[in-house]
Amino acid sequence: MLNKLSIKQKIIYWNIFIIILFTLTLIYLGNASINRLMDEKRTQLRNLSNALGAVVVQYIKLEKEGKLSHEEAVTRVKTTVNAARYDGDNYFFIGDYDMRQIVNPKRPKDDGVIQSSAQYKKFVEISLKNTGPEFLSYFTTKPGSTENFPKLTYLIPIPEWKWYIGTGIYIDDVDRAKNNNIIQLVTITTFITILLMFGGTKIANYISKPLSNLTNLLKESSDKMEEESTQLTKMSEDVGKSSNEQASSIQGTAAAISEVTSMIARTSTLTFNSEKLSQTINNRTEMGNTAVKDMVSAMEAIQEAGQKLSEIEAIIIQIENKAMIINDIVTKTELLSLNASIESARAGEHGKGFAVVAEEVGNLAKTSGKSSNEIRDLLNKSREKVKSILELTISRVTEGQSKTIEVSNIFDQIIIDVKEINTQMSQITEATKEQEIGVKQISEAMTKIDLSAINNLKSAESSIRSSSKVLEISHxxxxISSKTEEIVLGQK
Known part of the structure; x- marks a missing residue:
């Protein structure tokens, strides 16, 4: 039965089984959760009522101990009950055995008023039995509504004050929660059903379509293989014919490669000689570069000598300044000689000897002044000459140094280029040697190819036999493709 189903149908039936199993599980869990919800509500009512009952009992104890009067204890209980709330706006109420309402936060106007509703009679009956707390179900109106709703109440009798304390929940709130759970379960079941059916169909398509395509490809491949095996037989016969032609061509190629090998050997020798010549040029260029650097050092020494000339110029300027001081002394000496002549003229006969001395001093001062002026003129000419020589020397030295540096830079670049040429020549030499080795290997390979051509002829005969086996494999x-198609698409 299952063999007649395709993979897609098997997956879809399996998904339907999973959906049914999941739905039954959700129904079981939903019913359990609804029952658990009702039990939780009952437990909540019991715990909250017991807690408030314990508070009332505590106030009764304080009254018995005389710490509070009955009125004070009742007032505090009423205040506590009026303020107590849970789950939003749910409340507690108190009544007495005379069916009188003591506290009801929703109907404070009825406090102290006797109630005639049927549930109050049941409250009193339960309290008078004095058998302890008890659950009670009945119908009553909701605050703000005139319609009756089912309600579950938990009642605790307080025999000391002939009271009962209670609180309750409307069953329709629980029913509403049940309905919400049912809606959620139906929604989840529907969503999972759609997801499994859609996903199962998609997965089935993802599996069955590629497998179907695979079976088609297997059919096509087997047909093509059958055709190719026929062509392979023919090609094997052609390979046998071409192998003979290939052998003769390989022999001619081997002779040509031998000639190329001899030419590469000659090229290798010439390349080695070029490398040695490049090394010699490199050495001589480095020697020229050393000479140029020595020239640069000499030009720097000449520049230092020019700086010494500038120092001589400074010394001449200092001498000129000293000559100007001598000139000032000569001027003052002439002035003193003139004053001495005047004083000797005033002295008369007694000053004649002094006048002669004054005249000689004046003549000496004039001679010294003349010599001082000549020295200053010579110093000016010497300074200008030294300055012009210094400027010319600095100009020529700077120009020579610039040219020398330029030549040195050119030599540096030539050395770099020669080294690069030397490196390239070494690489060419190595490459030529490798080419020579490679050509020899090619020659050896051609010999092996010649042997392979003979073997190919034998292999062609084997290929003819193999093609017949390939034909059997294609069948x-x-x-196999037919059996795969039955697995994927089912038996037809």
Whole structure:
């Protein structure tokens, strides 16, 4: 039965089984959760009522101990009950055995008023039995509504004050929660059903379509293999013919490669000689570069000598300044000689000897002044000459130094280029040697190819036998593809 189903149908039936199983599980869990919800509500009512009952009992104890009067204890209980709330706006109430309402936060106007509703009679009956707390179900109106609703109340008798304390919940709130759970379960079941059916269909398509395509490809491959095996037989016969032609061509190629090998050996020798010549040029260029650097050092020494000339110019300027001081002394000496002549003229006969001395001093001062002026003129000419020589020397030295540095830079670049040429020549030499080795290997390979051509002829004969085996394999593939199609699409 299952063999007649395709993979897609098997997956879809399996998903339907999973959906049914999941739905039954959700129904069981939903019923359990609804029952658990009702039990939780009952437990909540019991715990909250017991807690408030314990508070009332505590106030009764304080009254018995005389710490509070009956009125004070009742007032505090009423205040506590009026303020107590849970789950939003749910409340507690108190009544007495005379069916009188003591506290009801929702109907404070009826406090102290006797109630005639049927549930109050049941409250009193339960309290008078004095058998302890008890649950009670009945119908009553909701605050703000005139319609009756089912309600569950938990009642605790307080025999000391002939009271009962109670609180309750409307069953329709629980029913509403049940309905919400049912809606959620139906929604989840529907969503999972759609997801499983859609996903199962998609997965089935993802599996069955590629497998279906695979079976088609297997059929096509087996048909093509059958055609190719026929062509392979023919090609094997052609390979046998071409192998003979290939052998003769390989022999001619081997002779040509031998000639190329001899030419590469000659090129290798010439390359080695070029490398040695490049090394010699490199050495001589480095020697020229050393000479140029020595020239640069000499030009720097000449520049230092020019700086010494500038120092001589400074010394000449100092001498000129000293000559100007001598000139000032000569001027003052002439002035003193003139004053001495005047004083000797005033002295008369007694000053004649002094006048002669004054005249000689004046003549000496004039001679010294003349010599001082000549020295200053010579110093000016010497300073200008030294300055012009210094400027010319600095100009020529700077120009020579610039040219020398330029030549040195050119030599540096030539050395770099020569080294690069030397490196390239070394690489060419190595490459030529490798080419020579490679050509020899090619020659050996051609010999092996010649042997392979002979072997190919033998292999062609083997290929003819193999092609017949391939034809048998193609028939086997066709059988396999048929069986795969039955697995994927089912038996037809």
């Amino acid at each position: 086997a593939l066709k059988t």
